[in-house]
Amino acid sequence: MVSTQKYPRKRWLMLLLFMFLTIMVELQWLTHAPIARVAQVFYGNQLTRFSWLTIDTLALVYMVMFLLMCVPASYFLDTYGIRKGIGFGAILTLIGGAIKGFFGHNILLVFVGQLILAVAQPFILNGVTAFSARWFPGDERAMVAGFLALAQYVGIILVMVVTPSLVVAAAADVNYGQGVDHMLWIYMFPTVLSALLFLWFFRARPEGIREGSDVQNLGFKAGYGHLLRSKGAWLTGLLFVIGLGIFNAISSLVDAIAAHLEVTDSDGLIGGIMLIGGIIGALILPMLSDKYQKRKPFLVLCIAGMLPAVAGMAHAPELAQWLGMAHEGVYQIALASSFLLGFFVMSAGPIGFQYMAEITHPTPEATSQGFLLLVGQFSGIAMVVIMGLDKNAYLGVMLKFFVPLAILALVLVLLLKESPKMGNP
Known part of the structure; x- marks a missing residue:
C-alpha cells in the first residue's frame, strides 16, 4: 500500500x-x-x-x-x-x-x-x-x-x-x-x-493531498455494523481480549506478582522492564511491518513471542529450580519474561490497530481502534478483579491460566488473513 x-x-x-x-x-x-x-x-x-x-x-x-x-x-x-x-x-x-x-x-x-x-x-x-x-x-x-x-x-x-x-x-x-x-x-x-x-x-489533514478511498468512510452507525459483520474483526478483537487483557492485568499487579514470586523488594522493576521492552518493540516491529508491507507475519511473531513470556512469568519458580538457579533466579526469570512480554505485546498493539483499520474499511478508523481498546480494557479489568479476589488468592492460578490463553491466541492469529491493503498501490 x-x-x-x-x-x-x-x-x-x-x-x-x-x-x-x-x-x-x-x-x-x-x-x-x-x-x-x-x-x-x-x-x-x-x-x-x-x-x-x-x-x-x-x-x-x-x-x-x-x-x-x-x-x-x-x-x-x-x-x-x-x-x-x-x-x-x-x-x-x-x-x-x-x-x-x-x-x-x-x-x-x-x-x-x-x-x-x-x-x-x-x-x-x-x-x-x-x-x-x-x-x-x-x-x-x-x-x-x-x-x-x-x-x-x-x-x-x-x-x-x-x-x-x-x-x-x-x-x-x-x-x-x-x-x-x-x-x-x-x-x-x-x-x-x-x-x-x-x-x-x-491541522486535520495536509493541504494538496487528495483524499484517497482509504479515508472515505461510512458513518459511525453503519461503520460499526460493517465491523461487526467482519470475521477478521472478531478474530482480531479476540486477540486483543487475550493479549491486551493479559498485559493490562500483569502491568496493573506488578507488585502483587513480585510478592507472589517471593521477591522481597521489586522496586517496580518488573513493570519498568516491561515498558522498556515495549518501547524497543514499538520502535522496531511496526516499522518492519510497513517496510515489508506485511501485517499477519508480524502479528504471528508477536503472539508467538508472548507465549514463552507468559509461561516464564507463571512458572518462574519451577524454571529456576529446573535450571538449578538460586532463589534470586526467580526474579531474573520474571524480569526476562517481563521484557519479552512488553516487547511483543506492546508492539503488537500498533500493528493490530492498523490491521484492524485496513480489514474493516470503510469503517471509520476511530471506531475500529476504539473497539479494540474497549474489549482489551474490559478483559483487563475482569482479570485484575479475579486476580485480586480474597487478597490475591487467585493470582497464581490466573498467571498459569494465561498460558493456555496465549496458546489459544496463537491458534486464532494463524486463522487471520493478510490485510487486503498490503502490496497494493
Missing part, C-alpha cells in the same frame, strides 16, 4: 504534537501511583472524610471512564473529525491538568481534575489510526501507530521515574509526605503547554 502522492514534511510536526499531548495525558494518569504511601500521608485526614476516595481511585478512574467514554469518543472523532475530536481531548487535558496543578493540596479537587483527564484520554488515544490515515502514506502508518504507542510508554516511564524525586519519599525524613502539591504544580506546565501547542498548530 505505497502511496504515489508526496506527503508534506509537516506531517512529522503533527506527529510530534500528537506524541507530546499523548505523553502528558498518560503521565497525568499515574501521578500518584509511584508515591501512593507518600500521598496517603500528605492528604491524611482529607481521605478519611471521603470513604469512597483513595489514592488508588485516582488511577482507577481512568480505566472506568475509558469504558464509559470509548464509544462516544469514537463517534465524536468519526463525526466531527480528528482536529475537533482530539482537540476536545486537548482542551480537557488543559483544564484537568490545571485543576490538579492549582489545587494539588485538595484531594477532592485533584479527583475532579483527574476525572476530566480521564474523559480526555479516549478522545486522544482513539484518534491514532484516523490521524495516520490522513497525514501519512500507507507504508508509514503502522510505524506512526508505533510512535504514538511509544509516547504512551514514555509518559508512564517518566511519571514512575521522576515523581519520587519531586516529593519527600524517604520514610526517615521528618518532612516525609510533603511535596505532592508541588509535584502536581510542576507537571501542570508541560501538560498545559502540550495542549496549547496542539490546539494552535494541529
